[in-house]
Amino acid sequence: MKNKDEMIGGRMSRVDAVLKVTGQATYFAEYEVPNLTYGVLVPSTITKGRIKNLDTKKAESAPGVLAVITHLNAPKVPAYEAQEPSKTSSGRGPGMMAFHTDEIHFNGQPIAMVVADTFERATFAASLVKADYQEEKHQTELKANLAQGKVPKTNKSLQDYQRGEKDAYKNAPVKLEEEYVLPTEVHNPMELHGILAHWEAADKITVYAKTQGVKMTQQVIADTFKLPKENVQVHSQFVGGAFGMSLRVWPHEIATILAAKKVNRPVKLVITRNEMFTIAGYRPHTHQKVGIGATKDGKIVGISHWAHVQNSNYEEFTEATVAMTKFMYRIPNVNTTYRIVPLDICSPVPMRGPGEATGAFALESAMDELSYALNVDPIELRLMNYPEKDPERDLPWSSNHVRDAYKMGADKIGWANRSNKPKSKMEDGMWVGYGMATGTFGAHRRPATARACLNADGTLLIQSAASDIGPGTGTAVVQIAAEVMGIPASKIRFELGESKLPDAPIQGGSATVASVGSAVHDACLELRQKLVELSGNALKNAKAETLVYEDGKISSPKDRSASITYTEVLKRNSLPKLEVTKESKLDEDQQKKFAMYSFSVHFVKVHVHPTTGVVKVKHAVALADAGTIVNHKTASSQMMGGAVGGIGMALTEEAIIDHRFGRYVNNNFADYHVPVNADIPDVDVLFVDKKDPYTNPMGSKGLGEIAIIGMAPAIANAVYNATGKRVRELPITPDKLI
Amino acid sequence: MKTSKKKVENEARRDFLKQSSVLSALVLSPGKAVKDPEWEEKVAAPFEKVSLKLEINGIKHNLTVEPRTTLLDLLREQLHLTGTKKGCDFGQCGACTVHSDGQRINSCLTLAVTEDGKKITTIEGISKGDDLHPMQEAFIKHDGFQCGYCTPGQIMSGIACIREGHADTEDEIREYMSGNICRCGAYPNIVDAIMEVKKGGQTV
Numbered sequence: 004m005k006n007k008d009e010m011i012g013g014r015m016s017r018v019d020a021v022l023k024v025t026g027q028a029t030y031f032a033e034y035e036v037p038n039l040t041y042g043v044l045v046p047s048t049i050t051k052g053r054i055k056n057l058d059t060k061k062a063e064s065a066p067g068v069l070a071v072i073t074h075l076n077a078p079k080v081p082a083y084e085a086q087e088p089s090k091t092s093s094g095r096g097p098g099m100m101a102f103h104t105d106e107i108h109f110n111g112q113p114i115a116m117v118v119a120d121t122f123e124r125a126t127f128a129a130s131l132v133k134a135d136y137q138e139e140k141h142q143t144e145l146k147a148n149l150a151q152g153k154v155p156k157t158n159k160s161l162q163d164y165q166r167g168e169k170d171a172y173k174n175a176p177v178k179l180e181e182e183y184v185l186p187t188e189v190h191n192p193m194e195l196h197g198i199l200a201h202w203e204a205a206d207k208i209t210v211y212a213k214t215q216g217v218k219m220t221q222q223v224i225a226d227t228f229k230l231p232k233e234n235v236q237v238h239s240q241f242v243g244g245a246f247g248m249s250l251r252v253w254p255h256e257i258a259t260i261l262a263a264k265k266v267n268r269p270v271k272l273v274i275t276r277n278e279m280f281t282i283a284g285y286r287p288h289t290h291q292k293v294g295i296g297a298t299k300d301g302k303i304v305g306i307s308h309w310a311h312v313q314n315s316n317y318e319e320f321t322e323a324t325v326a327m328t329k330f331m332y333r334i335p336n337v338n339t340t341y342r343i344v345p346l347d348i349c350s351p352v353p354m355r356g357p358g359e360a361t362g363a364f365a366l367e368s369a370m371d372e373l374s375y376a377l378n379v380d381p382i383e384l385r386l387m388n389y390p391e392k393d394p395e396r397d398l399p400w401s402s403n404h405v406r407d408a409y410k411m412g413a414d415k416i417g418w419a420n421r422s423n424k425p426k427s428k429m430e431d432g433m434w435v436g437y438g439m440a441t442g443t444f445g446a447h448r449r450p451a452t453a454r455a456c457l458n459a460d461g462t463l464l465i466q467s468a469a470s471d472i473g474p475g476t477g478t479a480v481v482q483i484a485a486e487v488m489g490i491p492a493s494k495i496r497f498e499l500g501e502s503k504l505p506d507a508p509i510q511g512g513s514a515t516v517a518s519v520g521s522a523v524h525d526a527c528l529e530l531r532q533k534l535v536e537l538s539g540n541a542l543k544n545a546k547a548e549t550l551v552y553e554d555g556k557i558s559s560p561k562d563r564s565a566s567i568t569y570t571e572v573l574k575r576n577s578l579p580k581l582e583v584t585k586e587s588k589l590d591e592d593q594q595k596k597f598a599m600y601s602f603s604v605h606f607v608k609v610h611v612h613p614t615t616g617v618v619k620v621k622h623a624v625a626l627a628d629a630g631t632i633v634n635h636k637t638a639s640s641q642m643m644g645g646a647v648g649g650i651g652m653a654l655t656e657e658a659i660i661d662h663r664f665g666r667y668v669n670n671n672f673a674d675y676h677v678p679v680n681a682d683i684p685d686v687d688v689l690f691v692d693k694k695d696p697y698t699n700p701m702g703s704k705g706l707g708e709i710a711i712i713g714m715a716p717a718i719a720n721a722v723y724n725a726t727g728k729r730v731r732e733l734p735i736t737p738d739k740l741i
Numbered sequence: 742m743k744t745s746k747k748k749v750e751n752e753a754r755r756d757f758l759k760q761s762s763v764l765s766a767l768v769l770s771p772g773k774a775v776k777d778p779e780w781e782e783k784v785a786a787p788f789e790k791v792s793l794k795l796e797i798n799g800i801k802h803n804l805t806v807e808p809r810t811t812l813l814d815l816l817r818e819q820l821h822l823t824g825t826k827k828g829c830d831f832g833q834c835g836a837c838t839v840h841s842d843g844q845r846i847n848s849c850l851t852l853a854v855t856e857d858g859k860k861i862t863t864i865e866g867i868s869k870g871d872d873l874h875p876m877q878e879a880f881i882k883h884d885g886f887q888c889g890y891c892t893p894g895q896i897m898s899g900i901a902c903i904r905e906g907h908a909d910t911e912d913e914i915r916e917y918m919s920g921n922i923c924r925c926g927a928y929p930n931i932v933d934a935i936m937e938v939k940k941g942g943q944t945v
């Protein structure tokens with residue numbers, strides 16, 4: 004008998020749950036390495052210019068200090084010498100060459116690393132490093148520099164786009180043109196970033212990293228130090244959240260590797276919470292403008308979307324801020340413009356729902372505004388402009404059940420209680436508002452390889468160099484294998500997070516289950532096939548797909564007595580194990596035939612205090628059209644987590660720079676408010692749960708990004724419904740409502 | 742054996758007291774030399790280690806630590822009890838929550854020396870062998886986590902929340918669990934887990 008919870012679509016608890024609740028899960032900073040030393044960074048105190056003089060003597064003579072590494076004494080980095088810090092591994096390299104030159108690109112940039120025998124000693128000694136600078140005038144303010152916006156060179160899909168007539172909205176009978184501003188937001192996973200670097204030989208290094216791709220980190224380090232890939236080993240079995248921040252190798256990681264070389268001992272760097280804001284990326288501050296126009300009966304005729312995005316001054320970062328506008332609704336005339344604005348600040352990095360979460364705030368707020376201008380229900384407006392196929396590429400959807408999701412969500416939140424007139428409902432002395440918004444993200448699948456190894460004792464080992472930053476990759480993979488092989492989950496082990504394992508892509512863009520899960524699926528299919536061929540009995544002539552695989556045995560559906568256990572097959576063939584390694588990828592034709600996207604719809608009910616302007620989300624409903632849900636328990640948590648992130652985005656999160664100094668003023672958890680338990684209401688998660696016929700063998704679509712995309716505008720829309728005040732600059736703090 | 746050990750410790754303690762008063766006298770006295778941090782560090786070096794007795798998860802430890810070492814860093818870096826996490830080092834996130842004589846504290850805000858003689862319980866100390874603590878079971882059942890990094894702190898806080906009598910309603914739990922940030926956003930599941938343990942009535 005198959006245990007339903009262990010199959011695709013079940014509710015199995017996480018395979019790593021016991022390790023996580025007992026404190027046994029090992030994150031990068033927790034590996035015990037003999038002779039370990041501790042690195043602590045010294046930040047620049049200016050924003051732009053050069054280091055004139057660096058006094059490290061005091062730090063060097065402080066007790067326990069082994070070295071102070073700076074641009075003056077750091078070992079040479081081959082890729083830096085060749086001036087190609089970003090080229091490594093298609094832009095996932097460090098980008099900025101810490102400890103290579105005297106240049107300062109942003110405030111807080113590491114100018115030195117103190118290495119000592121204890122963390123306390125390194126921390127103290129770091130306070131003794133003094134620098135003199137030759138300061139230059141800096142620019143950190145986006146608004147003041149919009150005119151400096153450039154067309155990105157590195158991402159063709161973000162060049163100016165036009166379909167039909169340009170700015171057609173201007174001639175529509177009902178139109179609006181508004182600006183929407185998103186502040187800088189910071190990933191802030193609970194685990195601090197860093198790396199533990201250990202040179203095992205002059206040309207061989209092992210690192211313990213906080214990465215969303217061990218293969219990516221391996222490649223970047225190999226390219227940066229011009230080492231053969233196999234001489235670089237990366238371990239990253241548990242990652243304490245990342246949300247995109249670990250999709251590249253950061254300069255301080257390379258710096259730690261340099262430090263380990265310098266002191267010839269393993270060095271561990273764990274950056275501070277302050278540094279999580281300054282040196283490890285963020286969601287970029289973005290100014291957007293949307294012009295949208297419709298006929299009086301609600302047909303949208305044109306939309307224009309402009310975005311100006313905060314960037315660093317040393318490399319290009321782009322994200323799909325204006326993408327959703329091109330296809331979410333059936334609109335004949337569309338044009339989009341995307342500009343990057345170089346500033347003296349660290350580079351942004353993708354943050355959950357990169358681009359789309361920012362773009363959806365503008366698009367879905369504008370849709371809501373248009374619905375009031377037309378006096379139609381916002382869901383009605385969306386239904387009237389629902390695209391039967393992808394209007395951007397003129398392709399059929401692989402699947403699109405957004406209309407079902409609207410209906411399910413409206414029922415759950417009690418949309419019928421909503422008044423289309425703002426400021427018309429009160430409850431417990433609070434204004435009540437309802438809002439909704441849509442989100443979308445590409446349903447990607449990347450090539451991945453998995454190894455499936457059946458052991459003589461009937462256990463199954465699955466291996467792939469995937470990451471699990473929290474969603475539950477390991478659990479989903481075990482379920483997929485359990486389903487295909489008919490082996491109980493307790494007998495299946497999944498190994499991930501090691502660079503020596505078969506190739507897996509980065510955990511980004513909500514594609515891990517689709518990529519790695521498919522590889523595991525296909526490897527198990529092939530393993531089954533092999534077992535049938537080796538079975539040596541009546542079954543061996545049967546077609547593998549016509550047989551039944553259950554309880555670790557193969558049987559014929561017609562004649563259940565004609566069965567053989569997997570262990571028996573191995574025994575008969577005197578095999579200690581049977582192994583399959585298989586690469587799997589999406590067939591390119593399929594990709595050209597269908598538009599593949601996940602969709603989400605968020606509904607919220609808010610209370611707004613009439614005098615203080617405090618907003619409280621009372622109830623949230625998060626819906627996903629994400630194909631087959633492999634594990635309802637973990638998928639539900641993932642959607643919930645996205646909704647929580649969206650509440651932060653909407654109401655509290657904003658990293659603030661004092662532009663006089665170019666420095667963050669609230670880079671800690673006391674001043675940058677991520678949601679806490681008391682901020683979060685009941686969140687209902689609903690899935691359409693219909694298999695997508697084309698995306699991958701399981702029929703799943705990604706979930707991680709759509710979980711947050713659309714939540715912030717849903718709240719902004721609900722706040723308008725409650726108060727009649729349209730907030731177009733996040734976060735919606737009380738001062739904006741009173 | 743026992744007495745002689747105790748004697749050594751007492752002497753060590755007396756030495757420390759003597760030394761530390763010398764040190765504080767130096768630090769308190771005005772003068773350029775004392776203000777020089779490098780010099781201060783040099784003076785501090787011989788006085789650095791302080792002896793400390795802690796019972797951690799039922800095991801008695803006789804330790805020597807620098808006075809500036811936090812309980813969190815002592816646990817993680819010296820005792821390799823890495824279940825207790827560092828999320829901020831500023832008392833702002835709760836990832837480092839442990840129990841000191843049964844009360845929840847932020848171990849990052851606690852200098853180890855101030856805990857002398859106390860009983861510390863960490864996440865590693867709440868299950869009995871393979872038998873998980875009811876709070877651990879409930880976290881698994883309700884999926885009260887994703888990445889798992891905030892989880893030890895949430896569990897230690899959740900247990901304390903019940904012991905303090907602050908888990909009678911969901912809203913109360915939300916309030917009294919708001920010192921523990923979960924960036925993965927597992928809050929509603931965390932509330933469900935704590936509520937279930939509370940309702941189950943087991944002693945925690």
Ligand code: FES
Pocket residue numbers: 826827828829830831832833834835836837838847848849850
């Ligand atoms: S690490 Fe102690 S409260 Fe954050």
Ligand code: FES
Pocket residue numbers: 193243244473885886887888889890891892922923924925926927
């Ligand atoms: S589970 Fe990841 S921070 Fe709470």
